[in-house]
Amino acid sequence: MLFSIYGLISASFFMSMDAVDVAFTEAAVGAGVSPLLMLATLASVGRYQKKPTDPEIPKVALLLVIITGILLIIGTLDMPAFGAADAPAHQHVAPRYIKESPEEIGIPNMVTSVLASYRAYDTLGEVVVIFTAGIGVLSLLNFRRRRRNIHLIDDIIAIDEHKILRIVSKILIPPILIFGLYVQFHGDFGPGGGFQAGVIFAAAIILYVLFFGVKYAHQVVNQTFVRVFSAIGVLLYGSVGVVSLLNGKNFLDYHVLAENPTTAQHIGILVIELGVGITVACVMILIFFSFIENIEKVIQELRK
Amino acid sequence: MILDLFNYWVVIALMMIGFFIVIARGNLVKKIIGLNIFQTSVFIFYISAGKVNGGTAPIVVEGAKLYSNPLPHVLILTAIVVGIATTALALSLVIRIKANYGSVEESVILKQDKL
Numbered sequence: 001m002l003f004s005i006y007g008l009i010s011a012s013f014f015m016s017m018d019a020v021d022v023a024f025t026e027a028a029v030g031a032g033v034s035p036l037l038m039l040a041t042l043a044s045v046g047r048y049q050k051k052p053t054d055p056e057i058p059k060v061a062l063l064l065v066i067i068t069g070i071l072l073i074i075g076t077l078d079m080p081a082f083g084a085a086d087a088p089a090h091q092h093v094a095p096r097y098i099k100e101s102p103e104e105i106g107i108p109n110m111v112t113s114v115l116a117s118y119r120a121y122d123t124l125g126e127v128v129v130i131f132t133a134g135i136g137v138l139s140l141l142n143f144r145r146r147r148r149n150i151h152l153i154d155d156i157i158a159i160d161e162h163k164i165l166r167i168v169s170k171i172l173i174p175p176i177l178i179f180g181l182y183v184q185f186h187g188d189f190g191p192g193g194g195f196q197a198g199v200i201f202a203a204a205i206i207l208y209v210l211f212f213g214v215k216y217a218h219q220v221v222n223q224t225f226v227r228v229f230s231a232i233g234v235l236l237y238g239s240v241g242v243v244s245l246l247n248g249k250n251f252l253d254y255h256v257l258a259e260n261p262t263t264a265q266h267i268g269i270l271v272i273e274l275g276v277g278i279t280v281a282c283v284m285i286l287i288f289f290s291f292i293e294n295i296e297k298v299i300q301e302l303r304k
Numbered sequence: 305m306i307l308d309l310f311n312y313w314v315v316i317a318l319m320m321i322g323f324f325i326v327i328a329r330g331n332l333v334k335k336i337i338g339l340n341i342f343q344t345s346v347f348i349f350y351i352s353a354g355k356v357n358g359g360t361a362p363i364v365v366e367g368a369k370l371y372s373n374p375l376p377h378v379l380i381l382t383a384i385v386v387g388i389a390t391t392a393l394a395l396s397l398v399i400r401i402k403a404n405y406g407s408v409e410e411s412v413i414l415k416q417d418k419l
Contacts, residue, residue, distance in 0.1 A: 010344055019351045019377045020361045025384045026347075034340070034388050041333055041395040045402040061328035069320040073313060081308030083357035085370065090356060094373040098362065108364035110374040111381065119378060126382045133389035140396040191363065195385045280385055287392045294399055 006030070020191035021111045024183065028199035033284060036206065040291035044298040106262030107188040107269065115193060116269040120252045123272070124237055127279050131234050134283035138227075141290040162211065169211045176204040184277045188266070194273040198280025205281075206288050214292055223289065226282045233279030237272045311352040318345035330410040332398045336391065343387055350376040 008031040012023070080087035097114050105113040115123055184197030209217040240252060247256035254268030255261055318341060325338025354376035362374035398408055405413050 006344075010348070019354065019372070019380070020363075022347075022351060022377050022381050022384065025381050029384050029388045030344070034391060037388075037392055037395055038333070038337065041398060044399050045333065045408050058328045061324055064327070065320045065324045068323065069316055072316045072319075076309050076312035076316070079309060079312055082311040082352060083355050084308075085356045085359070087353070089353050089376070090373050094375050097374055098371050102364050110362040110364070110371070111377045114374050115378045115381065123382060126386050129386050130389040133393045136393045137396045140393075140400050191361070195381055199385060283389060287389070290396070
Protein backbone atom coordinates (compact mmCIF):
# COMPACT_ATOMS: atom_id res chain seq x y z
CA MET A 1 0.00 0.00 0.00
CA LEU A 2 2.68 2.41 1.11
CA PHE A 3 4.66 1.52 -1.98
CA SER A 4 1.69 2.35 -4.17
CA ILE A 5 1.23 5.74 -2.50
CA TYR A 6 4.94 6.36 -2.99
CA GLY A 7 4.46 5.64 -6.69
CA LEU A 8 1.57 8.06 -6.94
CA ILE A 9 3.52 10.80 -5.16
CA SER A 10 6.49 10.31 -7.48
CA ALA A 11 4.12 10.61 -10.43
CA SER A 12 2.78 13.88 -9.12
CA PHE A 13 6.14 15.51 -8.69
CA PHE A 14 7.31 14.32 -12.09
CA MET A 15 4.25 16.21 -13.28
CA SER A 16 5.33 19.33 -11.39
CA MET A 17 8.77 19.10 -12.97
CA ASP A 18 7.22 19.27 -16.47
CA ALA A 19 7.81 15.61 -17.23
CA VAL A 20 4.24 14.77 -18.23
CA ASP A 21 5.15 11.67 -20.23
CA VAL A 22 7.15 10.27 -17.36
CA ALA A 23 4.34 11.06 -14.91
CA PHE A 24 1.90 8.98 -16.98
CA THR A 25 4.16 5.99 -16.94
CA GLU A 26 5.01 6.27 -13.26
CA ALA A 27 1.33 6.63 -12.32
CA ALA A 28 0.45 3.38 -14.07
CA VAL A 29 3.60 1.46 -13.13
CA GLY A 30 4.56 2.85 -9.73
CA ALA A 31 1.06 3.13 -8.31
CA GLY A 32 -0.51 0.17 -10.07
CA VAL A 33 1.50 -2.68 -11.51
CA SER A 34 4.62 -2.74 -9.35
CA PRO A 35 2.96 -2.86 -5.88
CA LEU A 36 0.61 -5.56 -7.18
CA LEU A 37 3.54 -7.69 -8.25
CA MET A 38 5.11 -7.15 -4.81
CA LEU A 39 1.89 -8.25 -3.13
CA ALA A 40 1.62 -11.27 -5.42
CA THR A 41 5.17 -12.27 -4.49
CA LEU A 42 4.46 -11.83 -0.79
CA ALA A 43 1.35 -13.99 -1.21
CA SER A 44 3.47 -16.84 -2.52
CA VAL A 45 6.59 -16.51 -0.34
CA GLY A 46 4.88 -15.60 2.93
CA ARG A 47 4.86 -12.26 4.67
CA TYR A 48 6.89 -13.00 7.78
CA GLN A 49 10.57 -12.33 8.08
CA LYS A 50 13.10 -13.71 10.47
CA LYS A 51 14.72 -11.54 13.12
CA PRO A 52 18.18 -10.54 11.94
CA THR A 53 20.71 -13.00 13.34
CA ASP A 54 23.55 -10.54 13.71
CA PRO A 55 22.53 -7.29 15.42
CA GLU A 56 25.77 -5.65 14.30
CA ILE A 57 24.87 -5.63 10.59
CA PRO A 58 22.29 -2.78 10.69
CA LYS A 59 24.68 -0.61 12.73
CA VAL A 60 27.56 -1.10 10.30
CA ALA A 61 25.17 -0.57 7.40
CA LEU A 62 23.85 2.65 8.92
CA LEU A 63 27.38 3.95 9.40
CA LEU A 64 28.30 3.08 5.81
CA VAL A 65 25.15 4.71 4.48
CA ILE A 66 25.70 7.92 6.44
CA ILE A 67 29.33 8.19 5.26
CA THR A 68 28.30 7.61 1.64
CA GLY A 69 25.49 10.13 1.98
CA ILE A 70 27.78 12.82 3.38
CA LEU A 71 30.33 12.23 0.62
CA LEU A 72 27.60 12.48 -2.02
CA ILE A 73 26.28 15.72 -0.51
CA ILE A 74 29.78 17.19 -0.58
CA GLY A 75 29.88 16.12 -4.22
CA THR A 76 26.69 18.02 -5.02
CA LEU A 77 28.10 21.36 -3.85
CA ASP A 78 29.59 21.88 -7.30
CA MET A 79 26.43 20.89 -9.13
CA PRO A 80 24.35 23.44 -11.03
CA ALA A 81 21.35 24.85 -9.14
CA PHE A 82 17.94 23.25 -9.54
CA GLY A 83 16.15 24.60 -12.60
CA ALA A 84 19.11 26.64 -13.87
CA ALA A 85 18.75 27.15 -17.61
CA ASP A 86 22.53 27.35 -18.13
CA ALA A 87 23.26 23.93 -16.60
CA PRO A 88 25.62 21.76 -18.70
CA ALA A 89 22.84 19.21 -19.21
CA HIS A 90 20.90 21.71 -21.32
CA GLN A 91 23.82 22.76 -23.53
CA HIS A 92 24.68 19.73 -25.60
CA VAL A 93 22.00 17.93 -27.64
CA ALA A 94 18.85 19.26 -26.01
CA PRO A 95 18.83 22.65 -27.82
CA ARG A 96 18.96 20.84 -31.15
CA TYR A 97 16.07 18.58 -30.20
CA ILE A 98 14.05 21.55 -28.96
CA LYS A 99 14.78 23.86 -31.90
CA GLU A 100 14.79 21.53 -34.85
CA SER A 101 12.62 18.56 -34.01
CA PRO A 102 9.31 20.37 -34.69
CA GLU A 103 10.42 21.08 -38.28
CA GLU A 104 12.46 17.95 -38.83
CA ILE A 105 10.02 15.40 -37.47
CA GLY A 106 6.88 17.49 -37.73
CA ILE A 107 5.27 16.55 -34.43
CA PRO A 108 4.85 18.80 -31.41
CA ASN A 109 5.74 16.34 -28.66
CA MET A 110 9.53 16.44 -28.46
CA VAL A 111 9.67 13.51 -26.08
CA THR A 112 8.01 11.30 -28.68
CA SER A 113 10.22 12.53 -31.50
CA VAL A 114 13.39 11.90 -29.51
CA LEU A 115 12.12 8.53 -28.29
CA ALA A 116 10.82 7.18 -31.56
CA SER A 117 12.96 8.89 -34.14
CA TYR A 118 16.33 10.25 -32.99
CA ARG A 119 16.83 7.48 -30.46
CA ALA A 120 14.73 4.77 -32.08
CA TYR A 121 17.62 2.34 -31.92
CA ASP A 122 17.87 2.71 -28.11
CA THR A 123 14.15 2.24 -27.81
CA LEU A 124 14.32 -0.94 -29.86
CA GLY A 125 16.88 -2.25 -27.39
CA GLU A 126 14.64 -1.37 -24.46
CA VAL A 127 11.64 -3.11 -26.02
CA VAL A 128 13.77 -6.19 -26.52
CA VAL A 129 14.83 -6.03 -22.85
CA ILE A 130 11.18 -5.91 -21.78
CA PHE A 131 10.34 -8.82 -24.06
CA THR A 132 13.29 -10.81 -22.70
CA ALA A 133 12.24 -10.10 -19.11
CA GLY A 134 8.77 -11.38 -20.00
CA ILE A 135 10.25 -14.60 -21.40
CA GLY A 136 12.40 -14.90 -18.28
CA VAL A 137 9.42 -14.60 -15.94
CA LEU A 138 7.49 -17.16 -17.99
CA SER A 139 10.32 -19.67 -17.96
CA LEU A 140 10.97 -19.19 -14.23
CA LEU A 141 7.39 -19.39 -13.02
CA ASN A 142 5.69 -21.79 -15.41
CA PHE A 143 8.35 -24.44 -15.02
CA ARG A 144 5.85 -27.26 -14.67
CA ARG A 145 2.98 -26.61 -16.99
CA ARG A 146 -0.17 -28.19 -15.72
CA ARG A 147 -3.29 -27.72 -17.74
CA ARG A 148 -6.10 -27.58 -15.27
CA ASN A 149 -9.01 -25.29 -15.03
CA ILE A 150 -9.29 -25.04 -11.27
CA HIS A 151 -9.29 -21.45 -10.21
CA LEU A 152 -8.65 -21.38 -6.50
CA ILE A 153 -8.26 -17.64 -6.35
CA ASP A 154 -11.69 -17.26 -7.86
CA ASP A 155 -13.12 -19.31 -5.01
CA ILE A 156 -11.49 -16.96 -2.55
CA ILE A 157 -12.76 -13.92 -4.39
CA ALA A 158 -16.28 -15.38 -4.58
CA ILE A 159 -16.39 -16.00 -0.82
CA ASP A 160 -16.78 -12.33 -0.08
CA GLU A 161 -18.52 -10.65 -2.95
CA HIS A 162 -17.26 -7.16 -3.56
CA LYS A 163 -20.38 -5.91 -5.31
CA ILE A 164 -19.59 -2.21 -5.10
CA LEU A 165 -16.04 -2.65 -6.33
CA ARG A 166 -17.24 -4.80 -9.21
CA ILE A 167 -19.79 -2.27 -10.36
CA VAL A 168 -17.34 0.61 -10.05
CA SER A 169 -14.72 -1.30 -11.99
CA LYS A 170 -17.27 -2.19 -14.66
CA ILE A 171 -17.84 1.53 -15.13
CA LEU A 172 -14.14 2.37 -14.98
CA ILE A 173 -12.51 -0.28 -17.16
CA PRO A 174 -13.90 0.77 -20.59
CA PRO A 175 -12.82 4.41 -20.15
CA ILE A 176 -9.37 3.25 -19.04
CA LEU A 177 -9.04 1.10 -22.16
CA ILE A 178 -10.18 3.95 -24.39
CA PHE A 179 -7.81 6.30 -22.60
CA GLY A 180 -5.01 3.79 -23.27
CA LEU A 181 -5.80 3.83 -26.99
CA TYR A 182 -6.00 7.64 -26.95
CA VAL A 183 -2.59 7.88 -25.28
CA GLN A 184 -1.24 5.42 -27.85
CA PHE A 185 -2.39 7.23 -30.96
CA HIS A 186 -2.28 10.79 -29.68
CA GLY A 187 1.30 10.42 -28.45
CA ASP A 188 2.63 12.54 -31.33
CA PHE A 189 0.64 15.59 -30.36
CA GLY A 190 0.09 15.38 -26.63
CA PRO A 191 1.82 13.52 -23.85
CA GLY A 192 1.74 9.82 -24.52
CA GLY A 193 3.15 7.02 -26.61
CA GLY A 194 3.60 3.29 -26.71
CA PHE A 195 5.16 2.79 -23.28
CA GLN A 196 2.50 4.77 -21.44
CA ALA A 197 -0.36 3.28 -23.43
CA GLY A 198 0.97 -0.22 -22.90
CA VAL A 199 1.06 0.07 -19.13
CA ILE A 200 -2.32 1.84 -18.94
CA PHE A 201 -3.91 -0.86 -21.08
CA ALA A 202 -2.32 -3.60 -18.99
CA ALA A 203 -3.48 -1.87 -15.79
CA ALA A 204 -7.09 -2.04 -17.02
CA ILE A 205 -6.81 -5.78 -17.74
CA ILE A 206 -5.16 -6.37 -14.37
CA LEU A 207 -8.01 -4.50 -12.68
CA TYR A 208 -10.42 -6.84 -14.44
CA VAL A 209 -8.55 -9.90 -13.19
CA LEU A 210 -8.60 -8.57 -9.64
CA PHE A 211 -12.35 -8.00 -9.55
CA PHE A 212 -13.74 -10.75 -11.75
CA GLY A 213 -11.31 -13.57 -11.20
CA VAL A 214 -8.92 -15.53 -13.37
CA LYS A 215 -11.59 -17.72 -15.00
CA TYR A 216 -13.43 -14.86 -16.69
CA ALA A 217 -10.16 -13.06 -17.42
CA HIS A 218 -8.92 -16.11 -19.32
CA GLN A 219 -12.04 -15.93 -21.44
CA VAL A 220 -11.49 -12.23 -22.17
CA VAL A 221 -7.73 -12.35 -22.68
CA ASN A 222 -6.58 -15.47 -24.44
CA GLN A 223 -3.16 -16.55 -23.13
CA THR A 224 -1.80 -17.77 -26.44
CA PHE A 225 -2.96 -14.54 -28.06
CA VAL A 226 -1.06 -12.47 -25.49
CA ARG A 227 2.08 -14.58 -25.92
CA VAL A 228 2.02 -14.32 -29.68
CA PHE A 229 1.35 -10.60 -29.64
CA SER A 230 4.14 -9.77 -27.21
CA ALA A 231 6.47 -11.15 -29.88
CA ILE A 232 4.59 -9.48 -32.74
CA GLY A 233 5.14 -6.05 -31.19
CA VAL A 234 8.92 -6.49 -31.24
CA LEU A 235 8.70 -7.94 -34.74
CA LEU A 236 6.71 -4.93 -35.97
CA TYR A 237 9.32 -2.56 -34.55
CA GLY A 238 12.23 -4.49 -35.99
CA SER A 239 10.63 -4.90 -39.40
CA VAL A 240 10.37 -1.12 -39.81
CA GLY A 241 14.14 -1.09 -39.46
CA VAL A 242 14.54 -3.94 -41.92
CA VAL A 243 12.27 -2.21 -44.46
CA SER A 244 14.53 0.82 -44.45
CA LEU A 245 17.62 -1.42 -44.66
CA LEU A 246 16.21 -3.21 -47.72
CA ASN A 247 15.53 0.14 -49.35
CA GLY A 248 19.18 1.07 -49.11
CA LYS A 249 19.01 3.41 -46.12
CA ASN A 250 20.20 3.09 -42.55
CA PHE A 251 18.43 0.87 -40.05
CA LEU A 252 15.27 2.65 -38.79
CA ASP A 253 15.65 5.51 -41.26
CA TYR A 254 12.01 6.42 -41.83
CA HIS A 255 12.55 8.44 -44.99
CA VAL A 256 11.96 5.44 -47.21
CA LEU A 257 8.38 5.10 -45.99
CA ALA A 258 6.98 8.08 -47.90
CA GLU A 259 8.00 10.83 -50.33
CA ASN A 260 7.44 13.69 -47.90
CA PRO A 261 10.01 13.53 -45.08
CA THR A 262 7.62 14.58 -42.29
CA THR A 263 4.92 12.17 -43.50
CA ALA A 264 7.52 9.42 -43.49
CA GLN A 265 8.47 10.31 -39.92
CA HIS A 266 4.79 10.27 -38.95
CA ILE A 267 4.26 6.80 -40.38
CA GLY A 268 7.47 5.45 -38.87
CA ILE A 269 6.72 6.80 -35.41
CA LEU A 270 3.13 5.57 -35.50
CA VAL A 271 4.15 2.04 -36.46
CA ILE A 272 6.98 1.63 -33.97
CA GLU A 273 4.92 3.18 -31.15
CA LEU A 274 2.25 0.61 -31.98
CA GLY A 275 4.87 -2.12 -31.73
CA VAL A 276 6.08 -0.75 -28.39
CA GLY A 277 2.51 -0.49 -27.07
CA ILE A 278 1.59 -4.04 -28.05
CA THR A 279 4.73 -5.55 -26.54
CA VAL A 280 4.58 -3.58 -23.29
CA ALA A 281 0.88 -4.32 -22.72
CA CYS A 282 1.20 -8.01 -23.55
CA VAL A 283 4.34 -8.55 -21.47
CA MET A 284 2.79 -6.81 -18.44
CA ILE A 285 -0.38 -8.93 -18.72
CA LEU A 286 1.72 -12.06 -19.19
CA ILE A 287 3.86 -11.32 -16.13
CA PHE A 288 0.78 -10.65 -14.01
CA PHE A 289 -0.91 -13.88 -15.07
CA SER A 290 2.26 -15.87 -14.31
CA PHE A 291 2.36 -14.42 -10.79
CA ILE A 292 -1.34 -15.18 -10.24
CA GLU A 293 -0.96 -18.75 -11.46
CA ASN A 294 1.98 -19.16 -9.12
CA ILE A 295 -0.12 -18.08 -6.15
CA GLU A 296 -2.65 -20.75 -7.12
CA LYS A 297 0.11 -23.34 -7.17
CA VAL A 298 1.22 -22.29 -3.67
CA ILE A 299 -2.35 -22.44 -2.34
CA GLN A 300 -2.76 -25.92 -3.80
CA GLU A 301 0.39 -27.13 -2.10
CA LEU A 302 -0.73 -25.65 1.21
CA ARG A 303 -4.03 -27.49 1.01
CA LYS A 304 -2.38 -30.86 0.49
CA MET B 305 22.06 29.97 -2.76
CA ILE B 306 22.84 26.68 -1.06
CA LEU B 307 19.13 25.74 -0.99
CA ASP B 308 19.18 25.56 -4.80
CA LEU B 309 20.74 22.17 -4.38
CA PHE B 310 17.91 20.66 -2.33
CA ASN B 311 16.77 18.40 -5.16
CA TYR B 312 20.08 16.55 -5.04
CA TRP B 313 19.75 16.10 -1.29
CA VAL B 314 16.28 14.60 -1.63
CA VAL B 315 17.70 12.22 -4.22
CA ILE B 316 20.63 11.31 -1.96
CA ALA B 317 18.34 10.74 1.03
CA LEU B 318 16.11 8.38 -0.99
CA MET B 319 19.11 6.68 -2.50
CA MET B 320 20.66 6.07 0.91
CA ILE B 321 17.38 4.70 2.28
CA GLY B 322 17.30 2.23 -0.59
CA PHE B 323 20.99 1.39 -0.12
CA PHE B 324 20.48 0.79 3.60
CA ILE B 325 17.59 -1.61 2.96
CA VAL B 326 19.63 -3.53 0.42
CA ILE B 327 22.61 -4.11 2.70
CA ALA B 328 20.97 -4.31 6.13
CA ARG B 329 17.99 -6.58 5.47
CA GLY B 330 18.32 -10.29 4.86
CA ASN B 331 14.87 -10.76 3.36
CA LEU B 332 15.14 -10.93 -0.42
CA VAL B 333 11.78 -9.25 -1.06
CA LYS B 334 12.86 -6.34 1.11
CA LYS B 335 16.11 -6.12 -0.78
CA ILE B 336 14.17 -5.76 -4.02
CA ILE B 337 11.99 -3.03 -2.50
CA GLY B 338 15.20 -1.27 -1.46
CA LEU B 339 16.56 -1.54 -4.98
CA ASN B 340 13.31 -0.10 -6.27
CA ILE B 341 13.58 2.93 -3.98
CA PHE B 342 17.18 3.36 -5.12
CA GLN B 343 15.96 3.20 -8.70
CA THR B 344 13.27 5.87 -8.23
CA SER B 345 15.86 8.15 -6.64
CA VAL B 346 17.86 7.94 -9.87
CA PHE B 347 14.70 8.71 -11.86
CA ILE B 348 14.09 11.79 -9.75
CA PHE B 349 17.71 12.82 -10.21
CA TYR B 350 17.41 12.72 -13.99
CA ILE B 351 14.06 14.47 -14.14
CA SER B 352 15.16 17.23 -11.77
CA ALA B 353 18.28 17.71 -13.90
CA GLY B 354 16.04 18.22 -16.92
CA LYS B 355 13.90 20.89 -15.29
CA VAL B 356 14.40 24.48 -16.45
CA ASN B 357 12.96 27.31 -14.36
CA GLY B 358 10.10 28.99 -16.17
CA GLY B 359 10.12 26.28 -18.80
CA THR B 360 7.11 24.23 -19.78
CA ALA B 361 6.62 20.58 -20.71
CA PRO B 362 8.47 19.77 -23.95
CA ILE B 363 5.44 19.86 -26.23
CA VAL B 364 5.32 22.67 -28.75
CA VAL B 365 2.61 25.18 -27.91
CA GLU B 366 1.90 28.70 -29.09
CA GLY B 367 3.61 31.33 -27.02
CA ALA B 368 5.99 29.10 -25.11
CA LYS B 369 9.63 30.14 -25.36
CA LEU B 370 11.38 27.91 -22.87
CA TYR B 371 10.99 24.16 -22.64
CA SER B 372 12.34 21.65 -20.16
CA ASN B 373 14.98 19.29 -21.46
CA PRO B 374 13.21 16.41 -23.27
CA LEU B 375 16.17 14.02 -23.24
CA PRO B 376 16.03 12.94 -19.55
CA HIS B 377 12.28 12.42 -19.95
CA VAL B 378 12.86 9.98 -22.80
CA LEU B 379 15.53 8.08 -20.87
CA ILE B 380 13.50 7.79 -17.68
CA LEU B 381 10.22 7.02 -19.41
CA THR B 382 11.70 3.90 -20.91
CA ALA B 383 13.72 3.15 -17.77
CA ILE B 384 10.53 2.96 -15.67
CA VAL B 385 8.95 0.36 -17.92
CA VAL B 386 12.20 -1.59 -18.25
CA GLY B 387 12.54 -1.29 -14.46
CA ILE B 388 9.17 -2.91 -13.78
CA ALA B 389 9.98 -5.72 -16.22
CA THR B 390 13.31 -6.45 -14.54
CA THR B 391 11.73 -6.14 -11.07
CA ALA B 392 9.19 -8.76 -12.12
CA LEU B 393 12.06 -10.98 -13.22
CA ALA B 394 13.78 -10.51 -9.84
CA LEU B 395 10.58 -11.26 -7.96
CA SER B 396 10.02 -14.43 -9.93
CA LEU B 397 13.59 -15.48 -9.10
CA VAL B 398 12.70 -14.94 -5.43
CA ILE B 399 9.63 -17.14 -5.84
CA ARG B 400 11.77 -19.89 -7.37
CA ILE B 401 14.32 -19.56 -4.55
CA LYS B 402 11.49 -19.95 -2.06
CA ALA B 403 10.29 -23.06 -3.88
CA ASN B 404 13.73 -24.67 -3.83
CA TYR B 405 15.19 -23.51 -0.51
CA GLY B 406 11.98 -23.06 1.46
CA SER B 407 13.03 -19.59 2.60
CA VAL B 408 13.72 -16.10 1.30
CA GLU B 409 16.14 -15.21 4.11
CA GLU B 410 19.69 -14.69 2.96
CA SER B 411 21.22 -16.29 6.07
CA VAL B 412 19.14 -19.47 5.74
CA ILE B 413 19.94 -19.80 2.05
CA LEU B 414 23.67 -19.34 2.65
CA LYS B 415 23.61 -21.94 5.42
CA GLN B 416 21.92 -24.46 3.11
CA ASP B 417 24.46 -23.77 0.40
CA LYS B 418 27.39 -24.54 2.72
CA LEU B 419 26.07 -27.96 3.69
